[in-house]
Amino acid sequence: xxxxxxKNTIAIRTALESDEQYRAVIPPIYLTSTxxxxxxxxxxxxxxxxxxxxxxxxxxxxxxxxxGGFGATVTSSxxxxxxxxxxxxxxxxxxxxxxxxxxxxxxxxSQLAERGLLQVKFIDQSDINLFQQTIKQYQPKxxxxxxxxxxxxxxxxxQDISKILKQxxxxxxxxxxxxxxxxxxxxxxxxxxxxxxxxKYINGHSxxxxxxxxxxxxxxxxxxxxxxxxxxxxxxxxxxxxxxxGLRTLKLRMKAHxxxxxxxxxxxxxxxSVEKVYYPGLSSHPSxxxxxKQQSGFGGMLSFEIKGGLREVKKFFKRIEYFSLAESLGxxxxxxxxxxxxxxxxxxxxDKKKAGISENLIRISVGIEEQEDLIKSIQVxxx
Ligand SMILES: Cc1ncc(COP(=O)(O)O)c(C=O)c1O
Numbered sequence: 001x002x003x004x005x006x007k008n009t010i011a012i013r014t015a016l017e018s019d020e021q022y023r024a025v026i027p028p029i030y031l032t033s034t035x036x037x038x039x040x041x042x043x044x045x046x047x048x049x050x051x052x053x054x055x056x057x058x059x060x061x062x063x064x065x066x067x068g069g070f071g072a073t074v075t076s077s078x079x080x081x082x083x084x085x086x087x088x089x090x091x092x093x094x095x096x097x098x099x100x101x102x103x104x105x106x107x108x109x110s111q112l113a114e115r116g117l118l119q120v121k122f123i124d125q126s127d128i129n130l131f132q133q134t135i136k137q138y139q140p141k142x143x144x145x146x147x148x149x150x151x152x153x154x155x156x157x158x159q160d161i162s163k164i165l166k167q168x169x170x171x172x173x174x175x176x177x178x179x180x181x182x183x184x185x186x187x188x189x190x191x192x193x194x195x196x197x198x199x200k201y202i203n204g205h206s207x208x209x210x211x212x213x214x215x216x217x218x219x220x221x222x223x224x225x226x227x228x229x230x231x232x233x234x235x236x237x238x239x240x241x242x243x244x245x246g247l248r249t250l251k252l253r254m255k256a257h258x259x260x261x262x263x264x265x266x267x268x269x270x271x272x273s274v275e276k277v278y279y280p281g282l283s284s285h286p287s288x289x290x291x292x293k294q295q296s297g298f299g300g301m302l303s304f305e306i307k308g309g310l311r312e313v314k315k316f317f318k319r320i321e322y323f324s325l326a327e328s329l330g331x332x333x334x335x336x337x338x339x340x341x342x343x344x345x346x347x348x349x350x351d352k353k354k355a356g357i358s359e360n361l362i363r364i365s366v367g368i369e370e371q372e373d374l375i376k377s378i379q380v381x382x383x
Pocket of ligand 1: 077078079080102104105146150175177178196197198199209210211328
């Protein structure tokens, strides 16, 4: 009998005891670029690591099962995952991307469009009338969704978007980096492809840069596999091993990140030196209702605007302890960043203004240190 097991059990147990030679419980790492042929003319699953590798396959299987996809392609970074999806676009094909997406995603789509390799429109996807009008006008090949968005944690209704797209051949791609399959499963909401920067929560220990593309259908999965090999975007066996190790504690970590993020968001929202807090778990957040409906958790990321200007922002970064001033997110350690000059530097000041990213915005990736220590540290840094 096949039990209907939980995500936590899947994340922990995928690929365990797959070593037939020594019956190692934890699957070994296959650090090899090439595999010996048994004989010529007979196909085998593994011949060269750019095409396929058993360690990478183990990670792909685990994430694909967690997301509920047909199959997954592990890439060398989150941006490699995004690049892989662009292989579906021809020069005249449109992609509709959120105006407040991750800065690297913005840069990739803008620069490919500048070179005439694809067409792109950046829009506020939460404006459903504008969204409908854009779909009608451009008939895009792909709609790219990042929900919650980075760094303002805006949430869009993925199911509503997918319903609008059902009348067309448009593919819905969701960047699920911020929530992971523990808190959001976009395939259930109508997505065709889910991507992750596994650098973040999936690996969770800030020691690997990686990505993954999960496809809902066999055809899309085959296309992704072929292009990953052709473009040379595949992830390394060592990184795959590390990421699979991180994945085994994903649920525990996500719960801990969320608990402390929620507590910090409450503390910040009551602080007199704070202008505004962006956390979808707060009932004051504009997307709270949608987040509550489509997510099973609010995640570990939050942003806030400090009162005053750049002087106060600099003072905060000078005083903060136990939060490293660094880009990236999703690790066990807490990080703070200044999106205006760091993660979102690729956007022009006009585009940053359009996306609502101000100079006094601070983003926090809440780690899993003791909640009290983090709260105390923030209180001291703002006061
Ligand atoms: C939401 C999101 N998508 C994609 C990426 C790109 O991932 P990577 O840095 O692994 O290339 C990032 C990186 O910060 C991100 O935040």
